[in-house]
Amino acid sequence: MEFQRRQWLKSAGLGALGAAGLAGGAEPTKEAPEESAPRSSCPTAGEDLLLQDFRPKSMLHVPETRVAQPRFPVIDIHTHMTFVTKSEKGVAMGEEMTPLTTPEKALEVMDRKGIRAMLNLTGGIGKGLEQTIDTWDRAHPGRFYTCVQPRFEDLRDPGYPQMQADAIEAAAKAGAKGLKILKTLGLYLREQVTEGPLVKVDDPRFDPMWEACAAHDLPVAIHVADPEAFFLPIDCTNERWDELGHHPDWSFHGRDFPSFQEVMEARDRLYARHPKTQFLSLHLGHDAENLGFVSESLDRFPNMTVELGARIGELGRQPRASAKFFDRYQDRILFGTDAVPPPAGEATPQQVFKDELYEIYYRFLETEDEYFDYAPAPVPPQGRWRIYGIGLPEGILKKVYQDNAVRLLGLDA
Ligand SMILES: [Zn+2]
Numbered sequence: 001m002e003f004q005r006r007q008w009l010k011s012a013g014l015g016a017l018g019a020a021g022l023a024g025g026a027e028p029t030k031e032a033p034e035e036s037a038p039r040s041s042c043p044t045a046g047e048d049l050l051l052q053d054f055r056p057k058s059m060l061h062v063p064e065t066r067v068a069q070p071r072f073p074v075i076d077i078h079t080h081m082t083f084v085t086k087s088e089k090g091v092a093m094g095e096e097m098t099p100l101t102t103p104e105k106a107l108e109v110m111d112r113k114g115i116r117a118m119l120n121l122t123g124g125i126g127k128g129l130e131q132t133i134d135t136w137d138r139a140h141p142g143r144f145y146t147c148v149q150p151r152f153e154d155l156r157d158p159g160y161p162q163m164q165a166d167a168i169e170a171a172a173k174a175g176a177k178g179l180k181i182l183k184t185l186g187l188y189l190r191e192q193v194t195e196g197p198l199v200k201v202d203d204p205r206f207d208p209m210w211e212a213c214a215a216h217d218l219p220v221a222i223h224v225a226d227p228e229a230f231f232l233p234i235d236c237t238n239e240r241w242d243e244l245g246h247h248p249d250w251s252f253h254g255r256d257f258p259s260f261q262e263v264m265e266a267r268d269r270l271y272a273r274h275p276k277t278q279f280l281s282l283h284l285g286h287d288a289e290n291l292g293f294v295s296e297s298l299d300r301f302p303n304m305t306v307e308l309g310a311r312i313g314e315l316g317r318q319p320r321a322s323a324k325f326f327d328r329y330q331d332r333i334l335f336g337t338d339a340v341p342p343p344a345g346e347a348t349p350q351q352v353f354k355d356e357l358y359e360i361y362y363r364f365l366e367t368e369d370e371y372f373d374y375a376p377a378p379v380p381p382q383g384r385w386r387i388y389g390i391g392l393p394e395g396i397l398k399k400v401y402q403d404n405a406v407r408l409l410g411l412d413a
Contacts (some may be wrong), residue, residue: 005315012186012200014266026269027240028353029149036070036270038361041053042055051241051242052242055378055379057412058085058279058386059412060370061307062114062127062368062371063369064369064372065367065389066359066364067359067362067363068113068366069113069114070113070362070366070398070401071362071394071395071399071401072359072367072394072398072402073116073402074113074114074115074116074335074358074401074402075115075117075119075335075370075401075405075406075409076117076119076122076335076337076339076356077118077119077221077280077307077333077334077335078221078282078307078309078334078336078337078338079118079120079121079337079339079340079353080100080338080339080340081101081106081120081122081144081338081341082097082098082100082120082122082123082124082132082136083097083098083100083122084096084098084122084125084128084173085098087195088189088193090183090184090187090188091187091188091193092149092153092154092184093185094128094153095125095127095129096182097124098129098342099135100341100344100345101341101353103135103136103139103140103143103144104340105376105378106144106154107140107143109125109353109354109355110143110318111360113355113359115358116142116143116341117143117144117145117411118143118145119145119147119179119206119211119221119409120144120145120146121178121407122149122180122182123146123148123149123176123180124148124149125148125149125151126151126167127152127168129146129148129149129171129174129176130152131160131281132146132229133146133174133175133176135260138175138176144392145173145178145409146170146176146177147168147176147177147179147221148168148176148179148180148218149179149180149182149205150164150166150167150181150185150187151163151167152185154191155191155199156193159275160205161205161207161208161209162208163345164208165209165212166212168209168212168213168216169212170213171218172217172218175410176218177218177219178218178219178220178221178280178409179209179213179219179221180220180221180222181218181220181224183223183224183225185206186200186263186266186267187200187224187252187258187263194376197256198256198257200258201263201267202270202273207273209331209363210274210277211276211277212276213278214277215278217268219278219408220277220279220280221280221282222267222281222282223282223286223390224263224266224267224284224286225239225263225267226252226283226287227289227314227382228287229338230250230251230253230292231253231259231260232249232253232409233253233254234253234321239373240383241271242379242380242381242382242383243382244385246381247347247348248383263286264287264293264313267281268285268297268300268301271301271303272301272302274303275302275303276303277303277366278305279303279304280299280302280306280307280408281303281305281306281307282302282306282307282309282313282336283307283309283310283311284306284307284308284315284336285298285304288311288312288314288315291321291322291325294311294325295325295328298329305332305334305404305408306332306334306335307333307335307336308333308334308335308337308339309336310334310337310348310351310374310382312360312361312364312374312387313374313375313380313382313385315390316365316374316386316387316388316389317366317388317389318392319387321392323392325390326390326392326396327396328335330395330396330399331399331404331412333400334400334404334408335361335365335400335401335402335405337351337357337361338351339351339352339353339357340352340353342354348381349376349377350374350375350376350377350379350381352376357375358378360372360373360375363389364387364389364390365390365392365397365401366392366397366399367389367391368389369389370388370389371386371387372386372387372388372389373386373387374386374387
């Protein structure tokens with residue numbers, strides 16, 4: 001079998017492509033030496049095994065609970081149903097929007113999976129925002145809510161700070177439910193928008209914007225830092241080797257990037273300076289690997305809440321610490337997934353908006369199942385580990401699934 005496969009690959013010109021792909025992307029040639037033909041994707045004893053081909057099947061015989069429905073209705077506070085169409089070097093440009101699905105299709109998943117409502121964070125700017133709110137929120141009252149985004153491309157305008165504050169007021173009047181800050185702020189936005197030195201998270205030009213959010217009761221869904229490993233060299237010690245291999249642009253190591261620590265310090269100065277502004281710190285306060293630090297942050301900043309989006313892989317590999325964290329901060333943790341509809345979402349299986357994703361979140365929160373996948377994917381996409389359920393009591397579950405979001409967004413219970 002193996003011989004036939006190699007012959008076929010070679011004659012199809014794919015033999016060298018496989019090898020070149022591994023070596024870094026040279027052009028394929030038809031004159032591939034026999035030894036450069038790719039090995040089987042499932043090597044057997046005596047053959048070399050590449051990490052990418054290692055897909056061990058767990059031999060544990062443990063209970064597997066399918067949680068098709070959540071114990072209480074769910075509000076998913078972290079989704080991306082639409083995106084600003086154009087962006088340059090990580091900065092959104094213009095008002096044109098691209099929907100990633102239709103409200104009708106999204107509602108099918110929501111109705112099947114017990115999701116009462118979703119907050120679409122990337123709702124756009126100006127006319128784009130109004131269009132998102134019309135198509136989603138107004139057409140399906142109580143099911144979709146939308147966040148506005150800053151118009152970063154106007155940063156150089158001397159009147160920007162006030163213009164941006166006014167835009168928050170206009171967005172609130174148009175029906176926006178929050179402000180979304182992508183990691184554009186701190187890691188992409190530069191003094192000349194796409195060129196020059198990076199703009200810091202606590203840059204004073206945004207102070208009127210944060211204050212406007214407080215004045216108009218718009219919580220700020222903020223994402224300014226990524227897993228700690230994204231700020232470290234991509235080498236054999238990096239636990240997110242696979243994930244960074246698939247998304248090399250997610251690495252913030254080197255060049256002129258700040259360290260993880262510097263970003264967090266800027267974020268802390270921001271939170272301290274705007275105590276009336278509510279900051280929903282996405283992805284478990286940007287540091288799900290360090291619940292001690294997240295706890296300190298929550299203790300220090302009463303205006304901070306967190307959500308779970310794309311971080312049950314972290315929480316579920318430290319189930320005892322996570323259960324204690326949920327118990328202690330049960331009024332300040334919101335359910336979120338960072339869901340992106342397919343096909344776009346398929347590139348990040350830990351976020352793909354489909355039934356299986358929600359069932360994994362429910363299983364993690366509601367059961368004490370052991371050692372299961374945190375994403376619907378053949379290989380764990382964020383790191384090669386599995387997770388353990390934390391079996392939350394009903395009182396905490398209800399708060400995390402719904403009550404805390406109802407309070408933050410000012411919805412009717
Ligand atoms: Zn997100």
